[in-house]
Amino acid sequence: MAAETQTLESPNTTAKGFALTSAFWMMIATFFGLLGATELVAPDLTENIGGIVFGRVRPTHVNLVLFGFVTPGLLSAAFYFIPRLLRTRLFSERLGVFTVVVWNIALVGAVATLAAGFTQGREYAELIWPIDIMVVAAFSLVFYNFIMTVKNRQEPILYVSVWYVLAGTILTACTFALGNVIWKPDSGALVGIHDAILLWFYGHNVFGLLLTPLSAAVAYYVIPRACRAPLYSHTLSLLGFWALIVVYTHIGTHHLLQVPVPTWLKVVAIVDSVAMVIPVMAFLINIWYTAKGRLGEIHADIGAKFVFTGTIMYFFVSIQGSLMALPDVQRVTHFNNWVVAHAHIGVLGFAGMIALGGLYYTIPKLSGKPLYSRFLADFQYWMVLIGMVGFTVVLTIAGLIQGNAWLNGETVYRVLPEIHVYYVVRAGLGLMIFSSAVLGFYNIVRSLFGKTGASS
């Protein structure tokens, strides 16, 4: 009982810090996305403005979405629920706050260096060495804080969310270091095809071993609580966890099926991409059965509503992903906007939605008062949902046009006008998502620091 009181009395400074980090960088990240989308529509618009040429805007957008918006959002929820699940206090709030500061310095550094043209030129691993080191340090600090909290726990059993968060943070610290080749500070790369293999081993793990486990952890916490029902099966959840660890760690080569990498590696990647159905369905069956007959409760809680929607998107992105790993399918879908659509269902529809859900679920608990405006949060929900589904539709269509043209040997300049309209629609939807991020930031800041709530 004493421990329970202690946990509730915790200041939750780290969780608040990560919540603000996520809400703020969501605005910046989606702004860069919008800028990039606009440049695809009107390439001459930003001509001769070196800092914001597409080649610099795109990595800035991607890195900020991954490490600025989604990961901190998920970590914010984790810093709230890990001590509670373990019946103890966070090992060190001070260390947590220090981590938030390091994290934000790394993000500012990322934007500044990418805009100035400092890049290692490898997708998802563009950041230069000093920033790589800060990222690895930040993940290691988060892991240290969590593992020490586990050590001090009063609850002997580790709930599945704890397993996921621990695995996600330590595996990312390791794979980020490996994938960014941090032992070669100058280039951050190996040479030739080996570099591509290592890069995509890491690139895939950013989604599979960072976003996916952290999102699963948040869903496994929020859904039972919102439904006020126990998890359908903890055994099944652990099965899903270990299956993910076994299968997800080595399927990165499915990004390189049309590249001369060894066939055995492709076979491993394809077989295990299909085998991903096991951890995915173990997770979804568990969450959906927990929520069965309780959708009213989920609807009543805006955080849970975001999270539950994220799980539905996880179903779509994973089934699509398993199919995309089949070489015959990929002959059409690779190298075009189909993959960009898939990326947005995964990162925004699944992990981003769950990150927002985690934020909206925990913020009233962090601040001790209701959300500033449930209406604004609902509004943001619809804007993100419509924007994301819209992205998927237009980019998939554009991708199919490009893929077909590619197969038929058409030249690129004949295809570009055909997909122009889809790019315009995509930029419009991007504007909507950016606007929603601004609303979300306002709502979250007011919820954390404001004295009053808004009427609904």
Place this chain on the structure above:
Amino acid sequence: MYYPYFIAYITIGLTISLVVFYWAFKTGQFTDQQRARFLPLRDDADHPPVKATRFNRIEIYGLFFLAAAGLGATAAVLTFALYFSK
């Protein structure tokens, strides 16, 4: 040469995973699964809702303006794209 990196990674990863799995097994992480299902529910001391106070007018107008501007711009772009661009 990617083999040494991969072999090192696989060996280290597998070893750590097996050690952690063994630890989990030994410390009874796979027992008492019925109780584990209820772990998220135990801590139910959510703060009672604070009553919302009167809404600041300027704020609501500002926010509506922002939201309407976002949606309006989106609609304008879509209309332009679908009907007016060649």
